[in-house]
Amino acid sequence: MKDFVSTVKENKAIADNIYMITLTLPEDVGEVHGGQFLNLATGDSSKLLRRPLGIVKKTGLDVSVCYQVKGAGTRALTGAKAGDKLRVLLPLGNWFDLDGCKNVAVIGGGVGIFPLIAVVSELYSQINFYSYIGFRNKGAMCLTSELEKSKKLTVVTDDGSYGEKSNAVAAFFDDCKNIEYDTIIACGPPVMLRVLKGELKNRGIDKPCYVSLEERMGCGMGACLVCVCKKSDGSNARVCRDGPVFGISEVEL
Numbered sequence: 001m002k003d004f005v006s007t008v009k010e011n012k013a014i015a016d017n018i019y020m021i022t023l024t025l026p027e028d029v030g031e032v033h034g035g036q037f038l039n040l041a042t043g044d045s046s047k048l049l050r051r052p053l054g055i056v057k058k059t060g061l062d063v064s065v066c067y068q069v070k071g072a073g074t075r076a077l078t079g080a081k082a083g084d085k086l087r088v089l090l091p092l093g094n095w096f097d098l099d100g101c102k103n104v105a106v107i108g109g110g111v112g113i114f115p116l117i118a119v120v121s122e123l124y125s126q127i128n129f130y131s132y133i134g135f136r137n138k139g140a141m142c143l144t145s146e147l148e149k150s151k152k153l154t155v156v157t158d159d160g161s162y163g164e165k166s167n168a169v170a171a172f173f174d175d176c177k178n179i180e181y182d183t184i185i186a187c188g189p190p191v192m193l194r195v196l197k198g199e200l201k202n203r204g205i206d207k208p209c210y211v212s213l214e215e216r217m218g219c220g221m222g223a224c225l226v227c228v229c230k231k232s233d234g235s236n237a238r239v240c241r242d243g244p245v246f247g248i249s250e251v252e253l
């Protein structure tokens with residue numbers, strides 16, 4: 001993990017309220033895997049804490065992340081222009097480790113698709129991916145073309161403005177009998193992961209399932225304990241350092 005001053009290469013809207021920002025690093029950070037994230041300054045010096053964002057793509061010295069405008073920090077980030085300097089700490093956290101997997105079901109909701117795109121882009125030549133992606137509506141859809149490397153791609157929206165009126169978890173369970181899969185990976189809002197965990201239990205599906213958690217974060221590197229989550233065995237884990245990817249049965253959701 002290194003702390004850099006990066007140069008903004010591009011910062012553009014890719015969907016309603018969602019932007020992609022590409023940063024050029026001053027030196028290479030080596031391999032980055034889907035699920036890892038970076039901690040990015042917002043460009044507003046009154047906001048000391050950096051914002052955690054999943055790494056979508058790394059090409060040479062260029063690293064791209066996508067962000068939904070949520071609060072003051074991400075709003076400030078929309079003002080970053082090509083040539084601006086932003087501090088960034090990366091790569092952070094663990095990743096979706098799919099060693100030995102052959103057929104993987106991918107379940108992504110909203111901005112949760114970004115780390116999953118990195119996984120599919122990195123491993124599609126070795127693994128068959130079956131992707132089930134849900135957005136609020138058509139206007140929130142983005143980067144689905146990046147998931148076309150999946151063997152099968154199903155995109156749904158909450159309001160039916162694109163694809164079926166459904167959500168990513170329901171779309172997966174509607175189709176899971178038709179596909180061969182040995183592992184599930186998922187990222188999305190906490191409620192989506194809770195429903196996924198409950199449904200897997202109800203249906204007696206005990207295939208390995210890995211989820212990436214989103215907790216409020218401070219330091220991003222294990223020191224402040226802002227991001228602590230409860231594990232199923234009663235112990236605590238730091239999402240930034242021990243995660244963000246966990247086995248679904250390992251954590252309380």
Ligand SMILES: Cc1cc2nc3c(=O)[nH]c(=O)nc-3n(C[C@H](O)[C@H](O)[C@H](O)COP(=O)(O)OP(=O)(O)OC[C@H]3O[C@@H](n4cnc5c(N)ncnc54)[C@H](O)[C@@H]3O)c2cc1C
Pocket residue numbers: 037049050051052053054055065066067068069070071072073074075111114115213214215216217218244
């Ligand atoms: C590992 C990880 C990866 C993430 N990847 C993405 C991504 O790829 N794209 C994306 O749009 N969002 C992602 N998020 C969520 C994103 O970090 C928050 O939406 C963002 O920090 C909100 O900042 P804000 O200043 O706009 O909001 P505010 O509410 O003003 O933020 C105040 C403080 O709370 C923290 N905070 C608020 N919401 C969250 C949250 N959900 N998760 C973590 N910290 C939060 C902020 O970092 C900041 O320190 C990720 C979160 C985590 C933990």
Ligand code: FES
Pocket residue numbers: 216217218219220221222223224225226227228238239240241
């Ligand atoms: S954010 Fe500080 S310990 Fe995780």
